[in-house]
Amino acid sequence: MRSTASILHLDLDAFFASVEQRDKPSLRGKPVVVGGVGARGVVSTASYEARKFGVRSAMSSAEARARCPHAAFLGGRFDAYREASGIVMARLRELSPVVQPLSLDEAFVDLAAGDDFDPERVEELVEELRADVTRRTHGLTASVGVASSKLMAKIASEINKPDGAFIVQPGTEADVLGPMQVTAIPGVGPATTERLRRLGVATVEDLRRFTADDLGAHVGPTTATSLYRLARADDDRPVEASRETKSISVEDTFETNLVDRVQLTAIAEQMARRVAQRLRANGLSGRTVTLKVRYHDFETHTRSTTLTGPTDHGGVLAATARRLLDAEDLGGGLRLLGVGVSGLADWVQDDLFSEPEPEEDLVPLPSRDERARRRGWSPGQDVTHTEHGDGWVWGSGLGLVTVRFETRESPSGPVKTFPADDPALSARASVSSVEP
Template sequence: MRAEPTILHVDLDAFFAAVEQRDKPSLRGKPVVVGGVGGRGVVATASYEARAFGVHSAMPTAEARRRCPNAAFLAGRFPAYREASTAVMELLRSISPLVEPLSLDEAFVDLAAADLPDLSVAGVSAFARDLKQRVSDVTGGLTGSVGIGSSKLIAKIASELDKPDGLVVIAPGMEQDLLRPMQVTVIPGVGPATAESLRRIGVHTVAELEEISADELVRVLGRAQGSNLYQLARAQDDRPVVAEREAKSISVEDTYESDYVDRKLLNALVERQAAKVTERLRKARLSGRTVTLKVRLHDFSTHTRSATLPGPTDDGRTVARVARTLLSELDTSGGVRLLGVGVSALTDWIQDDLFADTDEAADDPVDEETETALSAMSRRRVWLPGLDVVHDEHGAGWVWGSGRGVVTVRFETTETPAGKVRSFPADDPALRLSRPAPEE
């Protein structure tokens, strides 16, 4: 444990939704939900205006529509999110060499490695207020909540205490006073299953957890989790801020609007995903040994299958061959609504697959009907709500809605007032996407 509050956690508030409100003046101050917009979609982020109606992340989009029917439901624009995230991460790295990103919208910063003259509570508080303003400046007005403490555990919990746009600094020595009244789920790794196991032994709060012996926790939760929880309940957390977090896996998954049954089409979709995954591996100069297939069936049951190769590979045909084999082990006759292919056990070197089939013709060829279906999917113009578009006459805007051969656009940008709305034929050659659409 550190004697000074030198670990900072910053969490951008309602990040995806905040970026949308920043770039779409007509949505400022209104409920916005970002995520899957179809009947099987899931909420990724909800603005605070939408949260007032009970909408939250991981909620089915259908339920979110019932709770907040007047919200703007947007598909998401990951290039815009990455751009804002990059600006924040570059700012943090200009402050300290030890920055550990956890996701696009949150990171730990080790202030002990920064050139700060005053690491007292007052000193880091003043620094954090300045940092919050600089985050707003580099992102065009986004806010972030900041927590600072003597450990990662305390800093992350502190950043959640005064959202949005909050700042909480926990003085060294006050950690247990902070934790004791809280529910055990505040501790990282205590999910629903662990919380239920603790409930059965009468533990609901951190104070109650602190009364349980290490031996009892190991008996209930297992050695690794029990020992870890025993330490964290006492605010004992010496995890360092790690500047580079290595990717554990690279994957692609797609959810489909209709259930696919045709085995040749499913194989072709898996091959296309394998090609995307290995393209990303090569860009990252990585390879991997373990291939994983994820399948969600018509009844919403989800199945995963994995196989480990003799050596690492970044070859699309090898990954596709393994993924097809894994697919053949599952009964997909009722229909598939989600497919995913991933590669893990990553390394930065590649070993030739001595067992690979070097004859490309040995793979089942894609017949004309399947090729036509795949080509149609690739050519389809997807006008998802929220995507950036530009019209030759009206300029820049975003997709307000689409259907029945018509796309409706609101023409506005970050720098303009709320804009006018116009509708066009979906195949209007004057209308085009100005940023890449999300992958299917």
């Protein structure tokens, strides 16, 4: 345990939904749900306005619609989310070279690894950070916790959420943690909570009455040891910065769910060939090929296979990716597809008589606009119209698409409906959120 509060945890508030509200003036202050918009969809993020109606992450979209039918249900724009995340992570690296991202909207920072860290200025540092995040991302907010351990920093970031901060002073960790529900401890899910409830454990303080051996009989020895330590705020895990790249991959999130297997196969093969290009450019090869798919409901699967030897051959990787995709049930469609190679080496063990992959085989992938036209328009998608300008898809169906014409910088805009194949309407890249 550290003697200073020098581990920071930042969590962007209702991240996906907040980005949508930032970029869509008509949705500010209103319920927004991001996730699968189909009958079998799952909520990824709900705005705080939607949470008041009981909408939560991982809830089915059908239940979310029943609880909050007047919410805006959007399919998600991962380009915009990745861009905003990149801005925040870059700001965190100004504090310290040791930043451990946990997801697009969450990261740990080892403040003590920074050149100018002053334990006496932590509160000032946190307020400067939160203000910078809001300014650089044009309005997003973050909740921040600082403590002597990763456990307490993460818990601290929840205390004054949203748009708040809390600093756990060294020596007060057990006092802060004790009154909290036992679910505040990472890893305590519904099953463990129920087993602990049968023991009369509701709070962390209740949990401290038991020895590790006592707990082991009910939750297993490994879990018991972890619970015993964490209940006492005993956590010496280091913040781990990004490690050396161990794989090379290409992936793409589609504006609308793709269901055509022929089209997806072509995309996977081209991704594999681009991975091969990057391998050759870096003088590398790889043995393990991984296919990543994310379904319409945000469920993510990976399939891998290991070759007999490392390769940088595009044809070999493309054929392998195709076989992996053939084993996938496309169901309601894919929103993300990726191909990666790991088990990297600086030598190749291919057929000595095989020909190198010709560069001309690497044809462009279908454009964002082409994919949108093939599969329809997704709620929330950024579009532009030659006459009316920039806007976003309000909804579509029956051969029509409805667009609200507004941007982050504009007031709430008008709504117009067009034929779904209107040549004047096209998809556009998400608006840049980089500072001028």
